[in-house]
Amino acid sequence: MSAKIIDGKTVAENLLQVLKQEIDVRLKKGIRNPSLAVILLGSDPASSIYVRNKRLACEKIGVKSIAYDLPNTTSEKELITLIETLNNDANIDGILVQSPLPDHINNDVIFETISPRKDVDGFHPKNIGLLAVRQPQLRSCTPFGVMKLIEATQLPTRGLDAIVVGASNHVGRPMGLELLLAGCTVTICHRHTQHLQQKIELADIVVAAVGIPGLIKGSWIKPGAIVIDIGISRLDDGKIVGDVEFDIAKTRAGFITPVPGGVGPMTVATLMGNTLLAQKLSAL
Ligand code: GUN
Numbered sequence: 001m002s003a004k005i006i007d008g009k010t011v012a013e014n015l016l017q018v019l020k021q022e023i024d025v026r027l028k029k030g031i032r033n034p035s036l037a038v039i040l041l042g043s044d045p046a047s048s049i050y051v052r053n054k055r056l057a058c059e060k061i062g063v064k065s066i067a068y069d070l071p072n073t074t075s076e077k078e079l080i081t082l083i084e085t086l087n088n089d090a091n092i093d094g095i096l097v098q099s100p101l102p103d104h105i106n107n108d109v110i111f112e113t114i115s116p117r118k119d120v121d122g123f124h125p126k127n128i129g130l131l132a133v134r135q136p137q138l139r140s141c142t143p144f145g146v147m148k149l150i151e152a153t154q155l156p157t158r159g160l161d162a163i164v165v166g167a168s169n170h171v172g173r174p175m176g177l178e179l180l181l182a183g184c185t186v187t188i189c190h191r192h193t194q195h196l197q198q199k200i201e202l203a204d205i206v207v208a209a210v211g212i213p214g215l216i217k218g219s220w221i222k223p224g225a226i227v228i229d230i231g232i233s234r235l236d237d238g239k240i241v242g243d244v245e246f247d248i249a250k251t252r253a254g255f256i257t258p259v260p261g262g263v264g265p266m267t268v269a270t271l272m273g274n275t276l277l278a279q280k281l282s283a284l
Contacts, residue, residue, distance in 0.1 A: 001223065003253035004153075011152050012145075012265035019272050020061035027062070034279040035064040036094040036120065036271075037086050039079070041105075042072030047098050054096070057268045063275050066092070076105045080113050087115040093279040094120035096271070099170075117281050120274040123170055131177045137281070138274050140174040145266025146207060146228050147178050153226060153255045158183030163199055165189045165216065165243065166209035171230060175207055208243035218248020227256040230263045 023033065036058055040051045058065035068082065079097070086092045095118045101107055111119075116126040122140035130137050150157060162184035166172035176188045184205060189196055200206055200220040208216050209230040221227060221244075231243030242259030250256050257263055 003250045003256040006257045008262040008265045012269035015269040023062040033064045036275045039068040039097045083113045094275040141270040142267045143175040143178045145270040160204040162205035163187045163203040164207045171209045213241045216244040218245035221252040224254040227253040
């Protein structure tokens with residue numbers, strides 16, 4: 001058996017085209033382009049690439065992106081002042097602060113300063129809470145993008161056993177909530193989890209979000225399972241890999257995402273969807 005590859009690039013491209021069409025229709029009705037403030041501190045190479053991709057997606061579909069490229073030495077207070085100014089600016093629909101932030105800045109304080117209605121990353125505790133109580137609004141981009149990839153398999157999710165490996169605030173936890181909302185029975189695993197292999201062997205959906213290459217052995221995958229790999233690491237030889245042993249997993253899974261070209265493009269596409277949604281929320 002060889003798994004079907006879930007092509008994140010194509011699913012993301014289709015979503016971007018749908019969003020572009022909707023923005024074009026709104027423009028014809030006299031509604032301005034959605035706008036996204038993108039704040040980047042310092043010049044970390046990975047963050048710079050992510051931000052470039054987000055800005056390119058904005059350009060492609062007609063979202064106006066406003067760049068705030070600030071020095072690494074920017075103080076927490078300065079950053080908070082900027083976010084508060086953007087919160088109060090009616091011409092700004094979404095605010096994104098690229099993480100990781102320098103050590104002298106408290107991430108939680110920054111993400112909680114962003115108005116929940118402009119929180120296009122879906123990181124604010126209010127937005128995570130709304131997802132938890134089944135009233136999602138702005139949803140964390142990567143988990144929401146993963147749900148769209150699972151949707152693309154056209155398999156019903158209700159009643160499936162899903163496992164999320166990784167329990168971070170921004171990915172693993174909201175991922176568990178998304179799967180729960182989709183009717184799955186969810187297990188979230190983390191560094192203290194025992195018997196990871198046995199748990200994965202029982203799962204119909206495996207979502208890996210750890211960042212440890214090959215942590216999940218291909219031989220653990222239940223035949224026919226949906227395998228979604230959010231992990232992304234660069235090996236010493238330069239190869240980009242995920243958390244799942246792809247070559248073996250693909251001989252067992254029903255569907256599997258590649259790394260790269262799986263989840264990554266979906267994070268950017270759902271960010272664009274959230275920016276349009278934030279614009280709509282601002283009009284309510
Ligand atoms: N750093 C890595 N991924 C992300 C993301 O999706 N949003 C933000 N704000 N920072 C990130």
